[in-house]
Amino acid sequence: MENGNKAQTKAENPRRLALDVLERVERGQYANLALDAALERSEMTAEDRALATMLVYGVLEKQGRLDYALAGLSSRPVEALSPDVRALLRLGLYQLCFLDRIPDHAAVNETVALASRKTAGYVNAVLREEIRRGKALPLPREEDRAAWLAVRYSVSQGLAERLLADLGNAKTAAFLNALETPPPLTLRVNTLRTTREKLLDALQKAGFDAHLTAQSRTGIVLPHGAAVRALPGFDEGLFFVQDEASQLAVEALDARPAMRVADVCACPGSKSFGIAMEMENRGEVLACDLHRSKLSLVKSGAERLGIGILSVLERDARTPMGGAEGTFDRVLCDVPCSGFGVIGKKPELRRKDPRESAGLPAIQAAILARSAELLRVGGRLVYSTCTVLPAENEENVARFLAENGSFRLLSERTLYPDTDGTDGFFIAAMEKIR
Missing domain, CATH: 3.30.70.1170 (Sun protein; domain 3)
Structure with missing residues (x-):
């Protein structure tokens, strides 16, 4: 290691910890949860914890570009490599190409040291070939715009294609480029x-x-x-x-003291907390969610913040809330979504293809329609997502309004990291007029 500590144990090695986390993410775990759990078990110094964190998020943020480079360095297809070797090569290549403060010899040697005897020679050869090539990171031909964007910004080909179709070339490039800057x-x-x-x-x-x-x-x-x-x-x-965009969704609800408010997809609870504060802790906030375990965290969070008007209810937002129809002044409908607005905070979403979420708009529409039943006349309904795809946003709202003449649109906006400095987010406020 570059810090000269030769006595580090396996558990204390920041590169070993990063590799273990990357392998877990490869198997489907969320990066933040896997990393937090690994750091909690470790006894590393603050400096090594910071390095491990940088390596995990750095590799995930640049994974598409790293894989494209690896495809030209090895005779074996990247997808044919075992998950541990694939993660190891990404880890080494990221250090070589993106971390100038780590010398090439340290990046190679420390990475090879993590490999098995069977794969060490192969890992060493691939990384040294990258050094021989001047640590170049090739890109597809720019004429193939979707492929170029996918590799340059390490997103799936499907996401690049969808963004180009929905947002256009200039906005897609600006949006993806903004994700290069770590969010505040x-x-x-x-x-x-x-x-x-x-x-x-x-x-x-x-x-x-x-x-x-x-x-x-x-x-x-x-x-x-x-x-x-x-x-x-x-x-x-x-x-x-709480991200500023999420705060703006709460503000769009315009909850006031003494009102009765429902947050139908409440977890992890930040919007419910904000609503209670807007209401000056007077009235009623009902935080609903499908998962009981998550609702316990909402309750403990409310207690920590001194909120006394929040109660929780385990329910599927697509089902009726028996006897509660027409009894709420405000309803927040922050629906499950593809999450493409928060790629900057959840880098594993970069690999996701929008086609995997093709069924989401129907689920969102069902939640929106059921939530509308809870409002009294004159009440306000806010629909929000943390994605920038119109199929989950404007198109869902337009369809709902066309099918529900008792509602009118008050405001609608999409926020973007490149123009607003926030997560990518959609907020629509509607009023029940009859």
């Missing part, structure tokens, strides 16, 4: 316990580079990588993590 950490201030100005002042006095969100009334932005639990006010429950 955005907080939602707990206005039941403090003000945004007071928390901002505390953060700045503690030396954090913090500033107010540009659009949300209640957000504070910090640089990417800030340690949440180390921030002033965490132990006192003065904030929780």
Whole structure:
């Protein structure tokens, strides 16, 4: 290792930990959960933990480009390699091509040291061939725009094609390019316990580079990588993590004190928390979700933040809520979606093909229709997603309005990381007029 520590155990080696996490992601685990669990079990220094984190997210963010380069370095097709060798080669190639602070010899030697005796020679040969070629990362011909974008930005070919069809060439390039910049950490201030100005002042006095969100009334932005639990006010429950776009969805709901509000797809709970704060902890917030285990986290989160008006209900949002029809003033319908707006935070989504989510619009439409039944006349319904695909957004809303003459559209917008500095997000607000 470049830190000269020859006595590191297998469990303490940041590259070994990164490799184990990458193999778990290859088997279908979420990167953030797999990495958090691995770090929790480790006894690595803060420096090595940071390196392991950088390696995991770096490889996942550049995986498409790494695989395209590997295809030209090896006589074996990338998809034919065993998952452990494939992950190992990506790990080594990422260090060679994207981490200038790690010398080539260290990147190669430390990667080969993780290989089995049977595969070490092959891994060594591939990585040294990349050095011989000047650490070049080739791209397809730019005339094949979808293929070029897919490799350049490490997204699936199917996603590149869909974005080009839906957003056009210029917007697709701008959207994908914005994902190259690590997203900031955005907080939602707990206005039941403090003000945004007071928390901002505390953060700045503690030396954090913090500033107010540009659009949300209640957000504070910090640089990417800030340690949440180390921030002033965490132990006192003065904030929780929530992207600015998600905060704007809550603002679009316009929940007020003494209202009755339903959040029909509530987990992990941040929007329900924001709604309760907008209501000044007066009224009723019903947080619903399909998964009971997740609802327990919502309840504990509400307790930490001092929210006393939130209750939870385990239910499928596509089914009737017996006896509750027409009894809510506000309903938030933040539906399950493809998630392509949050690729910057969930790099494993880069490999996802939109065709895998072809059934989602029908599920979303069913949830939206059932949620509309809960509203009283004059009530407001907000439909939101964290994707930028029109089939899950504008098209769903347009179809709902065409089939439900008792609703009118109040506002509709899509937010993008390149223009708004937020997650990719869709928000539509509708009013029940009769």
